[in-house]
Amino acid sequence: MILKQTNVLEPIRPTVRAVIYRSGDLLVQVKQKRGSAAYLTLPGGKQDPGETAAEALIRECAEEVGTTVTVGPLLHVAEVFKTKADGKRHQLELLFACEVSDNYVPVMGPHPDPSQVGTTWASPVSRAAEFRPAYAMALTTTSPVYLGVFDG
Numbered sequence: 001m002i003l004k005q006t007n008v009l010e011p012i013r014p015t016v017r018a019v020i021y022r023s024g025d026l027l028v029q030v031k032q033k034r035g036s037a038a039y040l041t042l043p044g045g046k047q048d049p050g051e052t053a054a055e056a057l058i059r060e061c062a063e064e065v066g067t068t069v070t071v072g073p074l075l076h077v078a079e080v081f082k083t084k085a086d087g088k089r090h091q092l093e094l095l096f097a098c099e100v101s102d103n104y105v106p107v108m109g110p111h112p113d114p115s116q117v118g119t120t121w122a123s124p125v126s127r128a129a130e131f132r133p134a135y136a137m138a139l140t141t142t143s144p145v146y147l148g149v150f151d152g
Contacts, residue, residue: 001125015080015091016057017044018069018098019139022121026139027106027132029064030118035097039132040122042095045052053094061098065119066109080133082152091152095139097098 019042020027032038043065046055054071061069076095081088106119124136133150 005081005088005090008081008090009084009087013048013089013091014053015093016060017042017051017093018057018061018071019075019095020069020098020100022100024123024125025121026124026136027065027100028120028122029113029116030120031113031115031132032117033115036119038130040127040130040136041132043119044094050096053096057096057098060065063111064107064109064116066107067100067104069098069100070086072099074145076135076138076143076147078133078135078147079149080152081149089152093133097136132142 001060018027022059027043028040029043031041037063043061045060047053057071058069061067073096074094075097078093078095080091080093082091106121108116108119124131133152135147135150137145148150
């Protein structure tokens with residue numbers, strides 16, 4: 001049985017994420033909030049009104065990981081509830097297969113997220129516990145398109 005979330009902020013936020021593999025590793029942002037352990041996230045972010053999902057993903061990756069991505073097919077959809085000071089943010093995350101140039105070296109882009117401290121390649125298997133949301137393992141197996149509900 002699924003319980004309805006309470007104290008959820010409006011509106012639901014459309015979010016796009018890039019799933020970029022190289023040699024079995026995923027391109028990730030390293031994030032760390034003051035007083036907390038570092039964690040890993042897929043590049044991407046909020047889709048703006050009037051922007052297609054692909055346009056949002058291209059913009060977000062240029063801002064956060066300093067490169068142009070080629071957006072491929074939609075892989076997964078996940079619902080994420082992130083706890084904020086005034087409630088929970090409900091995000092509908094669209095995860096797309098993407099590619100970067102073969103010579104791309106991870107860098108922070110010109111407009112990184114406020115908590116972003118780096119960009120790197122990371123194993124979704126050996127470092128699965130560091131991923132937020134915790135859908136890293138779903139990216140390494142044949143998983144359904146809808147991944148379900150996650151804490152952010």
